[in-house]
Amino acid sequence: MFAEQLVNGLVLGSVYALIAVGFALQFSILRIINLAYGETMMASAFVGYLVLTHTGLGHVAAALAAIAAGAATGLLLERFTLRYVRGGDELTPLMITIGVATLLTSVFSMMFGFEQRAFPRHYTGGILTIGEIQITLVQLSIFLIAIVTMVSLHLVLRRTRFGRAIRATADREHIAAAFGVNVRLIRVVAIGLSSGLGGLAGILIAENFGVVSPFIGTTFGLKALVVLIIGGAASLSGAVAGGLFLGMLEVMSSAYFLSEYRDAISYSILIIVLAIWPRGFVPNAVLR
Amino acid sequence: MGYWDHVILIAGINCILALGFYLTLLTGQLSAAHAAFVGSGSYIAGALAVKANFSFYPSIAAAAVLIGIAAAILGVILQRLSGMFFAIATLGFGEVLIVILKNNSYLGGALGLYGVPLRTDMIHVMGFLAVIVYLVIRLEGSRFGLSFRAIRNDPIAAASIGIDVARTRILSFVLGAIICGIGGALQVQYLSVVEPDDLGFYLTVSFLLFTIVGGRDIFLGSLVGATVFTVLPELLRITTYGRLTIFSIILVIIVIVRPQGMIDRLTALRWMKKIKPDSLKARFRKG
Numbered sequence: 001m002f003a004e005q006l007v008n009g010l011v012l013g014s015v016y017a018l019i020a021v022g023f024a025l026q027f028s029i030l031r032i033i034n035l036a037y038g039e040t041m042m043a044s045a046f047v048g049y050l051v052l053t054h055t056g057l058g059h060v061a062a063a064l065a066a067i068a069a070g071a072a073t074g075l076l077l078e079r080f081t082l083r084y085v086r087g088g089d090e091l092t093p094l095m096i097t098i099g100v101a102t103l104l105t106s107v108f109s110m111m112f113g114f115e116q117r118a119f120p121r122h123y124t125g126g127i128l129t130i131g132e133i134q135i136t137l138v139q140l141s142i143f144l145i146a147i148v149t150m151v152s153l154h155l156v157l158r159r160t161r162f163g164r165a166i167r168a169t170a171d172r173e174h175i176a177a178a179f180g181v182n183v184r185l186i187r188v189v190a191i192g193l194s195s196g197l198g199g200l201a202g203i204l205i206a207e208n209f210g211v212v213s214p215f216i217g218t219t220f221g222l223k224a225l226v227v228l229i230i231g232g233a234a235s236l237s238g239a240v241a242g243g244l245f246l247g248m249l250e251v252m253s254s255a256y257f258l259s260e261y262r263d264a265i266s267y268s269i270l271i272i273v274l275a276i277w278p279r280g281f282v283p284n285a286v287l288r
Numbered sequence: 289m290g291y292w293d294h295v296i297l298i299a300g301i302n303c304i305l306a307l308g309f310y311l312t313l314l315t316g317q318l319s320a321a322h323a324a325f326v327g328s329g330s331y332i333a334g335a336l337a338v339k340a341n342f343s344f345y346p347s348i349a350a351a352a353v354l355i356g357i358a359a360a361i362l363g364v365i366l367q368r369l370s371g372m373f374f375a376i377a378t379l380g381f382g383e384v385l386i387v388i389l390k391n392n393s394y395l396g397g398a399l400g401l402y403g404v405p406l407r408t409d410m411i412h413v414m415g416f417l418a419v420i421v422y423l424v425i426r427l428e429g430s431r432f433g434l435s436f437r438a439i440r441n442d443p444i445a446a447a448s449i450g451i452d453v454a455r456t457r458i459l460s461f462v463l464g465a466i467i468c469g470i471g472g473a474l475q476v477q478y479l480s481v482v483e484p485d486d487l488g489f490y491l492t493v494s495f496l497l498f499t500i501v502g503g504r505d506i507f508l509g510s511l512v513g514a515t516v517f518t519v520l521p522e523l524l525r526i527t528t529y530g531r532l533t534i535f536s537i538i539l540v541i542i543v544i545v546r547p548q549g550m551i552d553r554l555t556a557l558r559w560m561k562k563i564k565p566d567s568l569k570a571r572f573r574k575g
Contacts, residue, residue, distance in 0.1 A: 033372060081540055081544060084544045085543070085544060085547045088547050088548070089504075089547070089548070091318075091496075091500050091504070092500075092543060092547040092548075094496070094500075095496060095497070095500050095501055095539070095543045096540055096543050096544070098493055098496065098497075098539075099536045099537075099539035099540040099543065100536070100540060102532060102535070102536035102539070103533060103536035103537065103540070105532075106530070106532035106533045106536060107533060110530060110533070218489065222379070222489060225376060226376055226379075226380070229372060229373055229376040260387070260390070260391055261387055261391065262387075263383055263384075263386075263387050264383070264384045264387035264388060267379075267380035267381075267383040267384045267387075268380070268384055270376070270377065270380045271365070271366075271377050271380045271381065271384075274366070274369055274373055274376070274377045274380075275365055275366065275368070275369075275377075278368040278369045278370075278373060279373060280373065
């Protein structure tokens with residue numbers, strides 16, 4: 001029983017971590033809190049849904065389509081809105097992303113209706129049994145995909161020249177530019193990459209819960225923001241720690257306490273954590 | 289009462305709420321708890337009216353006092369937080385309250401509190417709004433009010449000239465919360481109903497629209513923002529289909545065209561003839 005809850009917490013936590021990593025990338029490079037991030041995930045999940053239901057292609061194609069859709073949403077957001085308000089108050093881009101979030105929700109609810117839709121999952125039947133733990137193949141693949149994605153992102157950031165340019169931009173944009181880093185390109189890559197991660201997270205969530213609706217965006221966008229903040233706003237390790245922390249907390253509190261109080265418990269603990277560590281688990285980090 | 293009377297009354301209440309949020313934002317605190325304070329103000333006044341037969345003014349006073357105490361406690365707990373960390377912690381406070389209210393059958397559970405007597409009318413709303421606007425103007429002009437702005441612009445510099453940053457921040461949080469509590473108490477006695485989800489993130493988004501898009505530098509911005517973003521959705525009702533889509537596109541365009549807010553401080557001061565156009569350059573040169 002406990003081991004199973006542990007697995008559930010790990011799976012949920014790895015998805016949260018994946019969302020928060022994308023968020024952290026945008027926060028540290030573009031200096032924005034992207035409240036349209038949850039809606040980007042929702043839009044990508046719907047694109048994946050369309051690929052699954054209207055073409056004969058499988059889940060891998062759907063995931064790739066979702067990643068592409070997420071990246072495209074992020075790039076359009078940057079090109080047509082965020083680019084015009086650079087360099088000002090950080091609350092201005094926040095308001096723009098709120099507007100875009102509302103836009104995406106309203107457009108998708110006009111196209112797909114207000115009800116949630118069942119997300120087709122072929123291989124839910126597969127169950128892996130290790131000792132007394134049972135893991136569905138969906139859970140296992142979600143966990144593996146999230147881990148592999150985050151590890152490869154970490155390697156790109158730490159081991160490649162381009163990753164070093166990204167970290168330099170996050171640290172001091174002007175100095176990075178003075179050393180010949182193409183900061184504009186880095187910004188575009190950062191939002192494309194992070195929104196692509198958002199698209200992947202969106203379809204993984206749809207696979208995990210088996211439903212997709214125009215209104216999942218706000219819930220997961222807020223959760224990601226919470227994870228980001230617990231972790232320390234601009235650090236990848238903090239985002240992973242925060243994601244696993246929140247995933248575990250939610251699963252454990254609904255398993256061992258009253259499930260209707262789940263959110264109350266996780267948010268109370270959030271307040272306590274912030275009262276003790278006012279700048280998150282990994283304060284003042286720059287994409288480490 | 290006609291349809292547009294209704295819209296104007298709601299706009300008046302939203303102006304009161306926006307001023308509460310604005311006052312706290314003036315010290316640079318982005319609070320998601322103010323939405324919860326509005327909802328709690330509604331719950332307190334509503335419950336006292338329904339269960340204990342409180343009359344109009346005592347129910348509002350009780351809401352203001354209780355919200356003030358709650359805000360002071362929360363402010364002290366969160367005094368070391370700033371920026372987005374503060375915003376998220378206050379968001380957490382609202383979410384906790386929502387869950388508690390949803391599971392509290394005495395206060396109506398998830399369906400909310402119904403049947404609150406309808407006692408707020410236009411005169412009450414405009415009266416409270418006028419008093420609050422007057423108090424905000426007086427506060428902003430005072431030394432105490434100027435220290436709010438100083439803290440927002442640079443907390444370290446403010447501390448170095450002897451401003452008690454933590455205490456002033458908590459006070460601005462409490463003052464804003466009390467105004468929001470009063471607004472909530474007025475609102476519930478007009479709408480007659482309050483639900484747990486009224487405390488949530490959506491009201492915070494409205495607050496951001498009112499104050500940030502309206503103009504975060506001067507109280508007029510909040511008033512204009514609250515009025516515009518109450519009336520605009522009503523005007524867009526003529527389209528019925530895709531109302532929210534048009535609204536969000538207009539919002540994005542406004543933010544891109546006026547990133548500093550619809551009413552910024554310079555424009556407002558020029559309107560009020562506090563600055564002559566030719567003295568503007570001199571002010572800029574001084575910084």
